[in-house]
Amino acid sequence: MKKLFFAFFVLLLCQPAFAREQIKVVGSSTVYPFSSFVAEEFGSVSRYPTPIVESTGTGGGMKLFCSGNGMNTPDITNASRRIKIKELELCQRNGVSNISEVMFGYDGIVIAQNVDKDPIELTVRDLLLALAKMVPNKSGNGLVENTYEYWDEVNPDLPRRKIKVYGPPVSSGTRDAFEEIVLQYQTEGMKVYRDAGLKGYRLIRTDGLYIPSGENDNLIVQKLTKDKDAFGIFGYSFLAENSDIISGININGYKPTSENIASKKYPISRSLFIYVKNDHIKEVPAMEEFLAMFLDPAIIGEEGLLTEIGLIPMDEGRIDAAMERVDSKESITLDELKLALRDLE
Amino acid sequence: MSNNPFYDPSLKHRHRSAYMLKLLSRLSILFTLGFLLFFLFDMVRTALxxxxxxxxxxxxxxxxxxxxxxxxxxxxxxxxxxxxxxxxxxxxxxxxxxxxxxxxxxxxxxxxxxxxxxxxxxxxxxxxxxxxxxxxxxxxxxxxxxxxGVFFNNGDSKIPEYAGIRSAIVGSVLTMLVTMAIAFPIGVMTAVYLEEFAKDNAFTHFIEVNINNLAAIPSILFGLLGLSVFINLFGLPRSTPLVGGMTLALMTLPIIIVSARAALRSVPASIRQAGYGLGLTKLDIVKDHVVPIAMPGILTGSIIGLAQAIGETAPLIIIGMIAFIPDTPQSIVEAATVLPAQVFTWAGMPERAYVEKTAAGIIVILVILISLNATAIYLRKKYETKW
Known part of the structure; x- marks a missing residue:
């Protein structure tokens, strides 16, 4: 018995030194369904064990990913936004300097309502005025606290319906993206916000008309079946799976469909990424095969398997570019990231 | 009537108050039962x-x-x-x-x-x-x-019809084995020491207060402790039943200690005194008499602690056991997930076919919990000695 215990602990201590068979993936809960789907495919088709996929949120994933280069750290992290400069700096401080950035598709954020309600058309401007904490006053020369309670106050063309929106909480990547696309992009171009010193303002109102409803999008869908007046904000795949009880709302005249999101006509969408630790490829030989499978057009392409569970596919040129990035093991650099961020502004 | 010296004019009122109290307590029981029945009915209906x-x-x-x-x-x-x-x-x-x-x-x-x-x-x-x-x-x-049959023979899957609960059940069993292997001996030994050997001084009081405090700590803190000590400091592998079991053991320890102490305390002093009278040492008395007599109580407490640990999810999120792990683990150092984590994962899936799987997973957990608690009651009823 004693020997057994001893052998056991020796085994434990030795573990990190060995090459690893099993890939470890962490990161965004939005990307989680996609990467775990591929992980399962990989586990059942290849000779390697199924990769472990953990849903830690984009930020949490980056923290684990950047914590070091040891075999105990994840090999891949999923992200529903680009890596932040701060995160890349953290990575580099901890010696994780060779990271490939791979974009593999899009995700749409939809606004939906109960299927029984009359259809309604919104614009991103309506959403800004209805949901921002500070909005331009009537004469448009200053900012005031948002007191709109009905949609027709925001835009006289809209019906007199109470503003009531269930959406993701602050911790969520979906909320991040929503704030950025619907609020920030607009307020950056609006003089009123610039004059008030609030360029790129992106705070959502907190007076109870926007109701943060937890990370589980199913809960928001359930609420819409009971609360017929309300709207809900969540990921596209939940709309696709529940079209019997909820219907998506056209934004800027475009329906939230796979085609419209991919062509960027539907305005509220974001890119999905995986970040790969190239220094691990030697010790974790399964990684190369896994990535090749992930980026295969049969998986992420237009007819790919992931589109069945709600991924919005990229065009072929971009898929080829993604594969090339992985093959070349080219690392993302701080300068590149800073440049890309400047372009956005 | 007013001539009756024992007549209390407030009696009628007092009787009514007593009746109201009875009614209220009955109502509250009905209320709880109603909730429970509603929950069970809804679950079974969805899971069927x-x-x-x-x-x-x-x-x-x-x-x-x-x-x-x-x-x-x-x-x-x-x-x-x-x-x-x-x-x-x-x-x-x-x-x-x-x-x-x-x-x-x-x-x-x-x-x-x-x-x-x-x-x-x-x-x-x-x-x-x-x-x-x-x-x-x-x-x-x-x-x-x-x-x-797929539901019981397979691990998790992103393809709903292929998803099952087996890897989660095995993961839960492995985790609980680790938890019990650590928490039971340490817990019982601690209780024996505190009850039988320790002197009654400020230091033991201090320990006692701390143990009682530990029992009330939110479980997520144990997860943070597990992350920083077991994973970051000792370098044990993340997402494994070993780390999960050790973390849950920390959480279960105070429950076992408190219940084991209560069980030991209920062993009458006459047993110990008779032992001394016959010239037994402290070890003989504790080993051969006090602990065996207290065992049903200790086991009951441990099983209740175990039942609590089985349903725990919060600390396991932090040490990475809430993850997509379809392969059934073969040992305690392989990545695994547990039953409540599996339910949690399924509840967040967009595909509608997972709704019934989620409910079925909950039913499996409930069945395990009920059988554990039934075992605890059985043990107590069967071996308990009345003095």
Whole structure:
């Protein structure tokens, strides 16, 4: 018995030194369904064990990913936004300097309502005025606290319906993206916000008309079946799976469909990424095969398997570019990231 | 009446108050029962469809081509009806049984989740053409709902019809083994020391207060402790039953200590004194008399602690056990997930077929908890000695 215990602990201590068979993936809960789907495919088709996929949120994933280069750290992290400069700096401080950035598709954020309600058309401007904490006053020369309670106050063309929106909480990547696309992009171009010193303002109102409803999008869908007046904000795949009880709302005249999101006509969408630790490829030989499978057009392409569970596919040129990035093991650099961020502004 | 010296004018009022109290307590019990019944009814109703799973009879041709493009193994019109997870396994089947190559077999195979949901009368997104085809299969009796063995034989899957609870059950068992292997001996020894050996001084009081405090700490803090000590400091592998079990052991320890102490305290002093009178040492008394007599109580407390640990999710999120891990773990140093984590994961899935799986998972947890608690009651009733 004693020997057994001893052998056991020796085994434990030795573990990190060995090459690893099993890939470890962490990161965004939005990307989680996609990467775990591929992980399962990989586990059942290849000779390697199924990769472990953990849903830690984009930020949490980056923290684990950047914590070091040891075999105990994840090999891949999923992200529903680009890596932040701060995160890349953290990575580099901890010696994780060779990271490939791979974009593999899009995700749409939809606004939906109960299927029984009359259809309604919104614009991103309506959403800004209805949901921002500070909005331009009537004469448009200053900012005031948002007191709109009905949609027709925001835009006289809209019906007199109470503003009531269930959406993701602050911790969520979906909320991040929503704030950025619907609020920030607009307020950056609006003089009123610039004059008030609030360029790129992106705070959502907190007076109870926007109701943060937890990370589980199913809960928001359930609420819409009971609360017929309300709207809900969540990921596209939940709309696709529940079209019997909820219907998506056209934004800027475009329906939230796979085609419209991919062509960027539907305005509220974001890119999905995986970040790969190239220094691990030697010790974790399964990684190369896994990535090749992930980026295969049969998986992420237009007819790919992931589109069945709600991924919005990229065009072929971009898929080829993604594969090339992985093959070349080219690392993302701080300068590149800073440049890309400047372009956005 | 007013002549009666014992007449108390407030009596009627007091009786009424007593009656009201009784009524109120009855109401509160009814209220709790109502909630419980509603919850159970709703769960069972949602979970029931998960006991059945759609299967379809189809000609499978094991050709070289099917090995590469598994979809070609079945006739074209069946491609949306047969589960992709089953098709995916064809090359493996052929590897295991090379004799299959070149044969065509009529088999009952797993059907797609949309077909399954259609047959159960739930929401589905099949097209009319596919529905017509399924209706035809129904009249030919080549499609059926049968016992869902898949649910108990498989691990998690992103393909709903292929998802099962087995890896989570094995993960839970392994984690609980680690928890008990650590928490039970340490907990009982601590209780024995504090009750039988320790002097009654400020230091032991200090320990006592701390143990009682530990029992009230939010479980997520134990997860943080597990992360920083076991994973970051000791370098133990993340997401494994070893780390999960150790973390839950910390959480279960105070429960075991407190209940074991209560059990030891209830052993009458006369037993110990009789032992001393016969010239036994402290060790003899504790080992042969006090602990065996207190054992039913200790076991009851431990089982209740175990039941609590089984249902725990919060600390396991932090040490990475809430993850997609479909392979059944073979040892405590392999990545694993646990039952409540599995339920949590399924509850967040967009596919509707997971709704019944989630409910079925909850029922499995409830059954395990009820049987554990029943064991605890049985042990107590059977071996308890009244003094």
């Amino acid at each position: 469809p998960a006991t059945w799973q759609a299967y379809v009879q189809v000609e499978v041709s094991y050709s070289e081509r099917a090995k590469k493009f598994t979809r070609t193994a079945v006739p074209k019109e069946y491609r949306k009806v047969v589960s992709r997870a089953w098709l995916r396994n064809i090359p493996r089947q052929m590897e295991e049984d090379p004799g299959l190559l070149g044969t065509t077999q009529l088999l009952w195979v797993l059907a797609d989740d949309q077909v399954d949901q259609y047959l159960k009368g739930h929401y589905h997104n099949l097209k009319e053409k596919e529905i017509a085809f399924i209706e035809r299969l129904k009249t030919e009796n080549t499609i059926k709902l049968d016992w869902n």
